[in-house]
Amino acid sequence: MRTLPTGILSLDKMLRGGFRIGTVSEVVGRAGVGKTQLALQLCVMAARYGQGSIYIDTERKLSIQRLQEIANKRQVAFGYEGISNTPSRGLVFTHEEQEHESNKHNFARKQHQQQEEALPGCYKSSQQVLQSVTVHTPLTCAELISVISTLDEEILERNENASCRIIPSVSKKEENSVSSLCSFPVRLVILDSIAAPTRRDFGQMESAPQRASAVFHIAQMLKRLADQTNVAVVVINQVGQQSQFRQKQSNEQMPKGEGNNRSDYVAINAALGTSWHHCVTTRLLLEHGHDLQCYNRNYTINDAAAVKPIIFEKNYHKGSDSAEAAKSRLAHVRRGTLVKSNVSGPANVFLEMTSMGMNEFRNV
Secondary structure (H helix, E strand, O other): OOEEOOOOHHHHHHOOOOEEOOOEEEEEEOOOOOHHHHHHHHHHHHHHOOOEEEEEEOOOOOOHHHHHHHHHHHHHHHHOOOOOOOOOOOOOOOHHHHHHHHHHHHHHHHHHHHHHHOOOOOOOOHHHHHHOEEEEOOOOHHHHHHHHHHHHHHHHHHHHOOEEEEEEOOOHHHOOOEEEEEEOOEEEEEEEOOHHHHHHHOOOHHHHHHHHHHHHHHHHHHHHHHHHHOOEEEEEEOEEEOOHHHHHHHHHHOOOOOOOOHHHOOOEEEOOOHHHHOOOOEEEEEEEOOOHHHHOOOOOOOOOOOOOHHHHHHHHHHOOOOHHHHHHHHOOEEEEEEEEOOOOOOEEEEEEEEOOEEEEOOOO
16 A cells, blocks of 8 residues: 555545655644544554554544444445445235245345455454554653653564454344454654643643654654554644744635635644645644635635635535525535645545545535
8 A cells, every 4th residue: 555545535645645655644634623533533544454453652642433334334335335224115025924035134244244345445343443543641741752762662562463263243133244353553643732731731831842853753663663664654633823924924814705814814734834835745634614714825726726615605506405404514524735745736525524534525
């Protein structure tokens, strides 16, 4: 594998296949925009292709329930094509025959699932996804550096022990089923987020030189880890406000028009400054569909591609959705902008948050 797909066709096309293995990528955005959701989805996608993940949770907000939900929803939606969830209709059976046919159908479906789960490219069960992810929870920069320094050994050990074996279930209720215990080789490392420990340790402006030194050290360790162990390192980053001078420039660049309140507009920039800015190979900016940042000319690729949120709302009214439903769905729309990449030019796509994670936005 050269890239790790995100499961979003338009985003993967923009990234030339997904997040590149052997490099450090960054996902940046405001709080609540879906950065962690995308990170969890990447873990599900890694398991789909028989690859494991390491999740470094510095904010201690990882939701196992949400990870299971994304895995389950995607498996149900895409994992078992070819066998329906119910027995064949149109036939009349007695109660005993119905029970017999149902058991036969369930057994055939489980066998089909097991065969698909053993193949690359098929969504795995939530249990398999959880078994493929290991979690670390450092709080400080020192703890984070300690964790990263041991990851190469952990990855090597997991890769050597990678196996997938099927063990018969002992439960009478599932005597015809099997449970798969899978250990996948590591291909993905998530750091969520890099800004949290630095802000805890170096919150004051007087600590800026120490913070820059720590960030640079962490970045070098991550780049070395990605290159030597052949994994995709995806770093979640928070945002910080720009200086007053940059803020004034951004306000001047914001197009005038009805509804564009410049006093409410706050330009955003990736946290940690220039010491971190040049350390990543790929940078993906996530924004809310109704976020005024979408008007920032710094991120506008061209006038045709820069779709304003108001156009979304107008398009909704053309469909069957009511005005309230349109506004509700609009709240789940996200815009992804490829700010930095050495294999692709600037581009942007519109996405939508759903129960199965982040998907392409489709105005239907």
